[in-house]
Amino acid sequence: MTDDITHEDSGSKGRYVLRRDGSEAELTYFHSSSTMIIANHTGVPDEMRGTGAGLMLIGRLVADAWAGGYKIMALCPFVRSQTQKHPEWADAFV
Numbered sequence: 001m002t003d004d005i006t007h008e009d010s011g012s013k014g015r016y017v018l019r020r021d022g023s024e025a026e027l028t029y030f031h032s033s034s035t036m037i038i039a040n041h042t043g044v045p046d047e048m049r050g051t052g053a054g055l056m057l058i059g060r061l062v063a064d065a066w067a068g069g070y071k072i073m074a075l076c077p078f079v080r081s082q083t084q085k086h087p088e089w090a091d092a093f094v
Helices: 053-068 077-085 087-092
Strands: 004-009 013-020 023-033 036-043 071-074
Touching: 004 053, 013 053, 023 053, 036 053, 036 077, 053 071, 053 077, 053 087, 071 077, 077 087
Parallel strands: 036 071
Antiparallel strands: 004 013, 013 023, 023 036
16 A cells, blocks of 8 residues: 655645545645745544554655745644654754
8 A cells, every 4th residue: 555645735725635545634734934834734534543644744744845945833733743753853843
């Protein structure tokens, strides 16, 4: 099984989506400026909890922030908690 994360961005907001076996996990954000996005929600359905789905979404968000040269502000409690567990991501966050 391969997990594929898609990225949707409307210019003012966006989301990362992981689809697996008919279920969908998402991490949503909005643009604060050209150099900052605000991660505001992570939703993982019950059947995907404990599988690393949320962590995969954050990993993709961080990789895109590094590649795009912007910073992330974590308003979402899950994203904020994971930044404390993953100090290697510190430079992606404000």
